[in-house]
Amino acid sequence: MKKNSLRPWLYLLPAIAFLGLFMVYPLVDVFVYSFEEGYNSASQTYFGTGFYNYSYVLHDPYFLQAVKNTFLIVMITVPVSTAFALMISLGLSSLKKLQELYQTIYFLPYVTNTLAVGLVFMILFKRTAYSEGLVNLLIRFFGGSSVDFIDGPYWAKMFVMCFYTVWVVLPFKILILTSALASVNQDYYRAARIDATPKWRIFFRITLPMISPMIFYLVITGFIGAFKAYSDEVALFGTDLNSAGMNTIVGYIYDMLYGNSGGYPSYASAAAILLFAIVLTITCINLLFSRKNVTV
Amino acid sequence: MQSDELKQKNLSASLFAQKSGHALVVLFLTIWALLVLFPFYWMLLTSLKSYSAYNAEYIPKFFTLSPTLQNYADAFTAVPLARYFINTVIFTVATTGIMLFVIIPAAFAFSRLQFRGKDLAFMLFLSLMMIPNELVVITNFQTITNWGMRNTFWGLILPSVTSVFYIYLLKENFEQIPEELYKAAKVDGTSDLKYLFKVMLPICRPTVITITILKIIECWNAYVWPRLITDDEAYFLVSNGIQEIRENGFGRENIPAMMAAVVVISIPLIVLFLIFHKKIMAGVSRGGTKG
Amino acid sequence: MKVVLQDLTKIYPSRTRKGEEVRAVDAFTFEIPDGKLVGLLGPSGCGKSTTLNLISGLEAPTKGKVFFGEDDVTALPPEKRGVGLVFQNYALYPHLTVRQNILFPLQNLRGKEKLTKQEMNTRAEEAAGLVQIDALMDRKPSELSGGQQQRVAIARALVKMPRILLMDEPLSNLDARLRLQTREEIRRIQRETGITTIFVTHDQEEAMSISDLIVVMKDGVVHQIGKPQSVYDEPVNLFVAKFLGTPGINLFTGRVQQETLLIGEEAVLPVKGCADGKVIVGIRPEGFIPSEHGCVSCHMERVEVMGRDTSVVSTHPCALNEVIRSIISAEDVPNAASGVIRFEIKPNKTYLFNPATEERIRFTGTEQGGET
Numbered sequence: 001m002k003k004n005s006l007r008p009w010l011y012l013l014p015a016i017a018f019l020g021l022f023m024v025y026p027l028v029d030v031f032v033y034s035f036e037e038g039y040n041s042a043s044q045t046y047f048g049t050g051f052y053n054y055s056y057v058l059h060d061p062y063f064l065q066a067v068k069n070t071f072l073i074v075m076i077t078v079p080v081s082t083a084f085a086l087m088i089s090l091g092l093s094s095l096k097k098l099q100e101l102y103q104t105i106y107f108l109p110y111v112t113n114t115l116a117v118g119l120v121f122m123i124l125f126k127r128t129a130y131s132e133g134l135v136n137l138l139i140r141f142f143g144g145s146s147v148d149f150i151d152g153p154y155w156a157k158m159f160v161m162c163f164y165t166v167w168v169v170l171p172f173k174i175l176i177l178t179s180a181l182a183s184v185n186q187d188y189y190r191a192a193r194i195d196a197t198p199k200w201r202i203f204f205r206i207t208l209p210m211i212s213p214m215i216f217y218l219v220i221t222g223f224i225g226a227f228k229a230y231s232d233e234v235a236l237f238g239t240d241l242n243s244a245g246m247n248t249i250v251g252y253i254y255d256m257l258y259g260n261s262g263g264y265p266s267y268a269s270a271a272a273i274l275l276f277a278i279v280l281t282i283t284c285i286n287l288l289f290s291r292k293n294v295t296v
Numbered sequence: 297m298q299s300d301e302l303k304q305k306n307l308s309a310s311l312f313a314q315k316s317g318h319a320l321v322v323l324f325l326t327i328w329a330l331l332v333l334f335p336f337y338w339m340l341l342t343s344l345k346s347y348s349a350y351n352a353e354y355i356p357k358f359f360t361l362s363p364t365l366q367n368y369a370d371a372f373t374a375v376p377l378a379r380y381f382i383n384t385v386i387f388t389v390a391t392t393g394i395m396l397f398v399i400i401p402a403a404f405a406f407s408r409l410q411f412r413g414k415d416l417a418f419m420l421f422l423s424l425m426m427i428p429n430e431l432v433v434i435t436n437f438q439t440i441t442n443w444g445m446r447n448t449f450w451g452l453i454l455p456s457v458t459s460v461f462y463i464y465l466l467k468e469n470f471e472q473i474p475e476e477l478y479k480a481a482k483v484d485g486t487s488d489l490k491y492l493f494k495v496m497l498p499i500c501r502p503t504v505i506t507i508t509i510l511k512i513i514e515c516w517n518a519y520v521w522p523r524l525i526t527d528d529e530a531y532f533l534v535s536n537g538i539q540e541i542r543e544n545g546f547g548r549e550n551i552p553a554m555m556a557a558v559v560v561i562s563i564p565l566i567v568l569f570l571i572f573h574k575k576i577m578a579g580v581s582r583g584g585t586k587g
Numbered sequence: 588m589k590v591v592l593q594d595l596t597k598i599y600p601s602r603t604r605k606g607e608e609v610r611a612v613d614a615f616t617f618e619i620p621d622g623k624l625v626g627l628l629g630p631s632g633c634g635k636s637t638t639l640n641l642i643s644g645l646e647a648p649t650k651g652k653v654f655f656g657e658d659d660v661t662a663l664p665p666e667k668r669g670v671g672l673v674f675q676n677y678a679l680y681p682h683l684t685v686r687q688n689i690l691f692p693l694q695n696l697r698g699k700e701k702l703t704k705q706e707m708n709t710r711a712e713e714a715a716g717l718v719q720i721d722a723l724m725d726r727k728p729s730e731l732s733g734g735q736q737q738r739v740a741i742a743r744a745l746v747k748m749p750r751i752l753l754m755d756e757p758l759s760n761l762d763a764r765l766r767l768q769t770r771e772e773i774r775r776i777q778r779e780t781g782i783t784t785i786f787v788t789h790d791q792e793e794a795m796s797i798s799d800l801i802v803v804m805k806d807g808v809v810h811q812i813g814k815p816q817s818v819y820d821e822p823v824n825l826f827v828a829k830f831l832g833t834p835g836i837n838l839f840t841g842r843v844q845q846e847t848l849l850i851g852e853e854a855v856l857p858v859k860g861c862a863d864g865k866v867i868v869g870i871r872p873e874g875f876i877p878s879e880h881g882c883v884s885c886h887m888e889r890v891e892v893m894g895r896d897t898s899v900v901s902t903h904p905c906a907l908n909e910v911i912r913s914i915i916s917a918e919d920v921p922n923a924a925s926g927v928i929r930f931e932i933k934p935n936k937t938y939l940f941n942p943a944t945e946e947r948i949r950f951t952g953t954e955q956g957g958e959t
Contacts, residue, residue: 005412011405012417014398018458023424026435033434088328091321098322104573105329108336111569111576113517115535116558119542120335123342123551134338134356167332172580179581228430231519231535238543239523250430257437258524268434276431476678479645484692484747485666494691498682 033269053270062242063271066252072158073248074226077165082218084166085173090203092174093181103178110171118164118235125149125160125236150236157237157246165232169225173218180214181207216290220283227279230254249275339562343367343555350552367556376529377557380537384561387452387522387533388515394457395511396504402463404492407470408478418467424460429520437524447528455521462507465582469503470496506579509572516565534561588656588750588783590619590642595651597637597807611637613807615651619785619800624777626794626815627787629804630830635787638804639753642785643670655750666695668751671744671782675756677736679728685739686724689714692747714746717776734765741776752777754786758793770797791831795819803827820935825945828869828938834898834914838907840942841868848939851905855882856934858950866948867907867940872898874936875913877921881929885911890920901928 009016034054038047057063088106092099109117124134127148136146147153149160184207192202208215230250233241241247242255249271256268342350344363350356371377405411406418436455445451473496481491497504519535526532532540541557569576595615601608612634619625627635640646642653644665652661660668679688689711693702702710715721718738728736737757744752757773758766774797777784788794794801795815803811803818803826811823822828828836841850842865848856850868875883877899885901888910892898898914899921913930921928939948 008405008409008411008414011401011409015402015421015458015463018398018454019421019424019460021439022436022455022458023427023432026432026439027427029435029438030431088325091325094318094321095325098325102325102329103577105332107573107577108332108566108569110580111513111565112336112562113535113538113565115517115519115538116562117335117339119538119554119558120339123555124335124338128549131351131354131356137355175577175581224428228428234519234539239539253430253434254520254524257434265434265438272431272434276428279428474676474678476674476676477680479643480672480674480678480743481691482645483643483665483670483672485695486691490695495680495682499680501682 030269030272033266034273036266038266053266054274057267057270057274060267062247062255063249063252065242065245066247066249069158069246070227070229070248070250073162073165073229074223076158076162077169077226078219078222080162081166081169081173082215082222085170085177085218086215088170088174089177089181090207092178103175106174107171109168110175114168114232115235118232121160121164121167122150122236127152151244154245157244160236161233161246164236165226165229168232169222173222176214176218177211180211184210216286220286220290223282223286224279227275227282249278336562336566339555339558342552343559345552347550347552351549367552368560370550370553371557371560374553375537375541375557376532377537377541377560379530380532380534381561383449383531384516384533386449387518388512390449391453391456391515392508392511394453395459395462396508398458399463399466399507400492400497400504403466403470404488404496406463406467408488408492408496421460421463425464433521433524436521440525445525447526447531449531451525452522452531452533456515456518459511462511465507466500466503469500473499502575505572506575506582509568509576510579512568513565513576537561589621590751590783590785591652591654592617592619592638592642593652593654595638595641595653596649597634597641597646598649610807612641612648615809617802617809617812619783622781622783623799624774624784624797625786626798626801627785627804628791628794628801628830629789631789632806633804634807635789635804636755637807639755639785639787642751643672643753644668669747669749671747671749671752673737673740673744673752673754673757675759677728677740677760679736679739679743681728684725684727685715685720685731686711688728688739689724689743689746692743696747710746710748711742714742717745717779718742718772732765733761734769737761737769738772741773745776745780745782749782752780752782752784754784756787756789758788759790766793773797792833795831803830805830822938823947825867825869825940825947828940828947832871834872834912835908836869836871836938837911837913839868839870839903839905840907841866841905841939843939848937850883850903853882853884855932856937858939861939861948861950865942867942867945869938869940870932871936872912872914874933875899875911875915875930876933877913877915877919878929878931881931883930883932884927885930887921887926887928899928 035049035051037050037052092102092106095102125136126133127136127146127150132140132146133149135149140146147156149156188206188210189202192206197205228250229248233246233248233251237244237246241251247255253268253271253275256264256271341358341360344365344367345353345360346362346364346366349360349362402421406414406421440446440451440455443451445454477495478491481495486494517535518533519539522531522533522536523539526536529540538557538561541554592615595612596610597612599609599611615638627638629635637646641648644660644663644667648661652659654660655668680691683691690707693707693710696702711724712721715724718741720735720738720742723731723735723739728739731739737760741754741757754773758769761769770793773784773786786798798815800812801815801818802809805826811818811827813821818827819831822831829838839850841848841855843849843858843861843863845863846857846859846861847854848858848861848866848868855868883903885903888900888902890897890899896914897917897920898912901911901913902909903911939950940946941948
């Protein structure tokens with residue numbers, strides 16, 4: 001046994017090397033960065049240590065705008081997409097013939113490049129000098145007045161943003177909920193039917209409690225995912241999110257790091273740690289809430 | 297008699313309600329299915345319309361009578377779409393290949409070998425799953441820059457070749473292989489490595505395939521890291537390419553050509569999905585998340 | 588090839604810091620003669636599987652030695668020992684066909700032992716023929732029944748011509764009918780090949796029916812080794828007596844007074860050479876004969892007829908079992924369905940044990956009794 005004690009570590013070596021270099025070390029480093037004031041990437045020097053980076057980020061109007069946008073996206077898309085996914089999954093589970101076909105169709109957005117499809121969405125919603133765009137034509141057809149969803153008012157941009165986000169995250173949620181519904185033991189439903197339980201009661205007293213752990217899982221991962229929103233925004237509004245007023249916290253981090261306004265890894269680190277703190281807090285609140293309400 | 301008739305009526309009424317309820321459900325699901333498919337249809341349709349026809353339509357038509365492949369030709373000639381495409385293939389194949397080389401031995405060590413510190417090491421591995429990418433990307437950007445690897449394939453590939461989650465998934469799968477198979481192989485004089493390749497991997501092939509496909513999807517759609525690490529068009533991946541096309545290519549308004557490019561970069565994954573949709577969906581529902 | 592175990596001991600360190608270490612096998616010394624079929628028998632957790640693993644080399648002993656013939660193999664890794672191993676759940680490689688499974692051990696041979704493709708195939712065909720699965724060679728294990736899978740596992744173990752064949756609970760995953768069939772099969776294969784075979788089982792009937800020798804173990808300690816019938820007839824202690832036989836042995840508290848055995852107040856047997864004192868009395872079910880003037884009076888509960896056997900279920904205030912089961916011949920069936928039933932008992936089916944040490948107390952009762 002003893003002579004082999006090094007060999008297992010040899011098997012682990014590639015994984016440990018890569019994880020150490022690209023996960024553990026950066027994790028430590030990001031904290032260091034966030035406290036180094038006036039860090040200069042070119043000369044790799046800094047003036048001093050302290051909370052200045054945090055203070056700068058928290059007073060940066062772009063950051064505050066990004067926080068507002070991110071929170072709006074989270075608060076709108078997580079409940080809407082979860083509820084909508086639940087409705088679709090319930091509908092799917094009542095189908096027989098079409099179930100597999102529809103399930104496959106619904107999953108399609110998961111495997112497509114969100115930047116590419118985002119471009120299609122942009123074209124559908126955009127109003128240009130030459131064309132109203134398909135969505136605006138529909139609005140006009142129903143008697144509304146057209147609005148530019150891409151370069152227009154804030155609420156319109158936020159609407160299309162949330163709409164696209166829901167479109168992108170639904171496949172995963174539908175898939176998880178459909179398999180959760182399928183795994184509920186059919187005997188419960190048979191027993192309930194024999195007792196002449198009304199449908200709504202079956203849903204609230206049997207189905208919902210049975211799949212509540214999965215719903216909860218989706219809410220948690222949904223929150224975490226929505227807080228990291230970024231590439232969907234780029235897809236719709238382009239890389240200069242600040243001027244579009246649609247930046248997110250993650251977008252702010254990357255802009256600080258790189259690009260036209262980049263070159264400030266310390267500010268980026270501070271923002272990243274703030275984001276991490278927010279996500280951690282929300283997840284903890286979710287967990288506390290679930291412990292009281294989720295029956296497993 | 298009368299009550300019987302009444303019952304009959306009630307029954308058929310409730311049957312009717314059930315049927316029409318079901319029809320509503322089907323209608324609702326069908327509308328959503330169309331909404332999901334519509335963007336794909338629209339990109340394909342637009343990509344087949346000629347530039348002049350597209351711009352002449354104030355109210356866009358839902359079909360075209362004179363499809364043209366000119367836009368595809370434009371997409372490959374006016375912007376280096378082929379370059380983006382080849383780059384992404386290289387990136388995807390290399391990253392996925394190296395990842396398998398990294399995670400398979402690790403999963404094997406955790407599932408099959410006995411050694412001091414195994415439990416502690418595995419716990420540390422698991423705790424890394426909670427680290428969000430945004431937190432480490434800053435330093436990685438600096439590291440790769442310092443190593444002079446910006447605008448190289450190594451710079452693109454190296455930070456993406458490990459996945460704690462896939463190690464975990466594979467380890468769980470390896471552990472489901474009965475202990476006796478290992479003992480039987482040992483008695484027959486099979487070495488650990490031979491056992492891994494001749495027994496464990498063939499048995500766990502479905503999981504390995506699922507992991508490979510999920511990683512391919514993740515690589516194909518990668519945007520953030522490639523954007524940070526490349527500013528030379530020669531190393532752009534398709535996501536960055538599409539963004540570049542949107543902002544600078546085709547003189548901005550050649551939407552049919554843009555759509556042709558979008559179709560080209562979407563097709564590989566859609567084909568992959570159509571072939572493997574059962575495996576992909578099973579794999580994702582076992583714990584995948586959107587990369 | 589004979590197998591010699593010398594003071595073989597396996598101690599597992601305790602899991603917790605303060606917990607006690609576990610002696611899975613304690614000072615096992617035994618010589619298994621060449622070409623015999625030996626059953627290692629004991630309740631689960633008695634150390635029989637550990638013993639098997641020590642012989643195969645999958646585990647290293649804490650102390651003691653293992654010899655195959657004259658070779659000390661204690662330090663050899665399993666693959667160098669030349670053992671074949673058959674598992675309870677067969678452990679067939681699910682992704683390989685029957686043929687590939689059987690070929691697998693041969694493909695590992697290196698150097699001098701390396702075989703040509705032709706030789707491998709011949710060997711595989713031979714092994715398959717021996718266990719009569721020639722027709723199934725190109726199927727996958729999942730397409731076979733449990734019994735067929737077990738045969739493949741045996742063929743895979745035999746194909747490399749092992750010096751010793753080891754089987755870990757080879758029959759427990761089979762249903763009752765197949766189990767009977769397969770154990771005859773194992774007996775036949777062992778006879779035909781003449782390979783020294785050691786198998787582990789918790790089923791005493793299985794061990795008794797096919798073994799040349801059985802080894803009864805408990806808590807890592809070997810209690811008795813012998814031919815199946817002689818172990819059954821002459822158990823050395825209470826545990827062995829209880830473990831062998833279905834239905835199990837009936838136990839009573841009794842005492843010896845002036846070389847007479849008393850159960851309750853009834854004098855049952857003369858027991859020459861026994862000191863006075865309390866004893867545990869064990870009587871095999873076939874040791875009872877219903878008799879008007881019998882010396883043990885029990886309260887009859889019911890009569891059960893199962894196929895050939897007729898058994899009387901009764902109770903006795905001194906019995907340690909809940910009920911007393913006696914197997915009697917059909918003509919002795921009592922008329923009354925309840926009430927008191929009296930039995931004579933056969934001295935050679937009666938055993939006395941020391942209540943403290945549980946060791947057997949020998950006695951000479953009549954001319955039939957107690958010779959070893």
